[in-house]
Amino acid sequence: MWMNRTSGERRVKAKKGVNLMQTKSKNAQWKVDWEVQSGAKHSITTIDVNKNKAVNQGDALGNVEVMQLDFEMENFTSLSVTRRINWNIDYKGQSPQSDSEKVVTELTVVQRDIQAVIPLAMDTEIINTAILTGRTVAIPVKMVSIEMNGAVTDISAFVQCKSTNEDIVKVSMNCDYVFVNGKETRGSMNARVIFSYEHLSAPLELTVWVPKLPLQVELSDSNLSFIKGWRVPILPDRRSTRDSDGDDEDDDRRLNRGCTLQYQRSLVKVLTQFHTTSTEGTDQVITMLGPDWQVDVTDLVQDFLKVANPRIAELVDRTILVGLELGVSVLKVRGDIRHESTLAHEGPRE
Incomplete structure (x- = not known):
């Protein structure tokens, strides 16, 4: 403990389980006396510090190490324990300290030297x-x-x-x-x-x-034309969908014996770049593998690929876009339902 006064009284208040074992004078010029009063919940140690003899004016300036206090912790089973000790110092000839001037010290004791x-x-x-x-x-x-x-x-x-x-x-x-x-x-x-x-x-x-958003959707061909001379059977679910329309143009393109024209197919690929920022505050963007590299994330987002108008085109095997009828539609990558956002889109045309 350090002091910058000639004498004074210290009161140390600690909860039960924190014991002051002894005090040791660290300077022969100082006399240290102490007394412990134990209560049901706290122990209060009064330490009286006085100079043994007069000192030069120069010696009185600054802080001087006066004494060492040895504490003991008891009754703890965890790897470590922290206890608080309240210090109150009264200098002789002066008014007692207010609560705001009191000092609280936390002592942490560990069972291992970590x-x-x-x-x-x-x-x-x-x-x-x-x-x-x-x-x-x-x-x-x-x-x-x-x-x-x-x-x-x-x-x-x-x-x-x-x-x-x-x-x-x-x-x-x-x-x-x-x-x-x-x-x-x-x-x-x-x-x-x-x-x-x-x-x-x-x-x-x-x-x-x-x-990096939005994602980049690529089609091997965004203009899907019907293939001349190539006809395929109309599946039952497709037949029912088209027959319900009643459009004369559909009837012209449909064969009388249950066949329809075959449209081209397009392979769908979804690409993006992964990036990060450098140290806080600079906001410098750094791209994974370099600015010229893109990552194929089709497998990650294929469940979120949607055709805006399913009468114009449809997805087969999740990543193959097939034309169905003349028209224009949009292929979108819809985000997770929590985000409710369009991550990317591409417009296939028939």
């Missing part, structure tokens, strides 16, 4: 395909402690955690995985999740990539 805590992730990059599919992308995380003797202990069940920006990446309530669920708004090269264990903490730094 030097650091480290989050361990299966990967440090997340490609946020959840924006396209609505399906969560997660990376498992474990937390370990490193002791002075080199021992490594799994402390995953005892940590706390928080993402510094949930618009980029999120962390589970149990701190056992980081994830994205499609509600994120951007990526980052230095997304951070902070893991804490008692008085120690450590960040997990991640790179999060997000898809």
Whole structure:
């Protein structure tokens, strides 16, 4: 303990379970006396500090280390425990301190000499395909402690955690995985999740990539003409749909013996770029693999491909567009139902 006065009285108030074992004078010029009063819930230790002899004016200036207090914690079974100690200092010849001038000290005692805590992730990059599919992308995380003797202990069940920006990446309530669920708004090269264990903490730094929107829909042929001389049987469900229309032009294009004209087919491909931003505040966009590369995400979004007018064209095997009748329609990639947005569209023409 440090002092900058010639004498004074210290009162140390602590909850039961925190015991002041002894005080040690750290300077021969100072005399330290102490007395403990134990109550049902608290113990109060009064420490009287006085100078043994006069000192020079120069010695009285600044702080002087006067004494050392040794505390003991008892009755705790967890890996660590934190207790509060209230300090109250009364200088002789002066009015007692107000409550605002009192000092509170927190003492943390651990059963092991832990030097650091480290989050361990299966990967440090997340490609946020959840924006396209609505399906969560997660990376498992474990937390370990490193002791002075080199021992490594799994402390995953005892940590706390928080993402510094949930618009980029999120962390589970149990701190056992980081994830994205499609509600994120951007990526980052230095997304951070902070893991804490008692008085120690450590960040997990991640790179999060997000898809560039709108997506790019490509058709091998966007003008689907009927194939001259090629006719196919009308399937029962197609026959009923067309017969109900009653259009004379349909009858002209339909053979009397249950056949119709065959239109061309087009292969559907959906492309995008995944990008992220550099350090916070710069907003510099960085593209995965480079600005000239695109990623084929057709398999991810094929369930969301929709033809705006299904009488004009239809999807076969999810990614093959087949013409049905003359007209113009639009092929869209509809986002997950939570987003209710059109991620991309392309207009096939008949």
